[in-house]
Amino acid sequence: MSSLFQSEKLEILFDRATMQERLQELADEVCQDHATIEKPLVVIGVLKGAALIMSDLVRMLDRPVEMDFIRCASYHGGTESSGEIELLLDVSMDLRGRHVLVVEDIIDTGLTIKFVLEHLESKGAESVKLLSLLEKPTKNTSGVHGDYVGYEINDHFVVGYGLDLKEELRNLPFVGVCKDTSVVG
Numbered sequence: 001m002s003s004l005f006q007s008e009k010l011e012i013l014f015d016r017a018t019m020q021e022r023l024q025e026l027a028d029e030v031c032q033d034h035a036t037i038e039k040p041l042v043v044i045g046v047l048k049g050a051a052l053i054m055s056d057l058v059r060m061l062d063r064p065v066e067m068d069f070i071r072c073a074s075y076h077g078g079t080e081s082s083g084e085i086e087l088l089l090d091v092s093m094d095l096r097g098r099h100v101l102v103v104e105d106i107i108d109t110g111l112t113i114k115f116v117l118e119h120l121e122s123k124g125a126e127s128v129k130l131l132s133l134l135e136k137p138t139k140n141t142s143g144v145h146g147d148y149v150g151y152e153i154n155d156h157f158v159v160g161y162g163l164d165l166k167e168e169l170r171n172l173p174f175v176g177v178c179k180d181t182s183v184v185g
């Protein structure tokens with residue numbers, strides 16, 4: 001077992017109840033903003049990090065939705081962005097004329113989500129909004145910000161609630177700060 005899983009090197013930043021309360025507030029805002037659209041809202045999760053957030057979020061959205069996923073590579077398993085984004089899995093739905101909500105785990109430099117938004121916008125969606133659980137404003141060079149943001153955080157490496165360190169720790173039920181990222185791998 002990873003020595004970070006239960007460790008004093010992991011500090012809880014947002015516990016499960018806090019995350020879920022905040023997600024419910026964001027879900028309510030999303031519903032209000034999309035109250036007049038007739039077709040289901042297309043909720044697209046950016047894998048893998050957003051999978052856990054999305055499964056909570058869609059159950060909090062009190063309106064019809066359809067779900068899809070997209071996957072890119074940017075971090076290549078480390079803790080620093082490579083700056084190069086590669087599309088690994090594309091959405092399978094036809095987005096023409098649809099209202100889309102993209103769900104991201106965290107915006108760091110913003111390069112990943114900029115790539116994703118440009119890619120999805122090119123598919124003819126009627127509107128594309130972005131929900132990000134977390135944002136690290138200090139390193140964001142992309143000019144892209146979430147329409148719905150859970151929390152802004154300092155430049156820490158965080159794990160849990162979908163966020164990984166070298167593919168581990170996604171299943172922690174809280175968001176924690178890694179005080180020593182060398183422990184895994």
Ligand code: IMP
Pocket residue numbers: 049074075081104105106107108109110111112113156157158159163164165
């Ligand atoms: P960006 O392209 O620099 O904004 O990086 C976004 C992606 O990097 C996110 O979708 C995460 O997968 C990963 N990432 C950025 N910061 C963290 C972090 O603190 N913990 C875990 N993953 C992170």
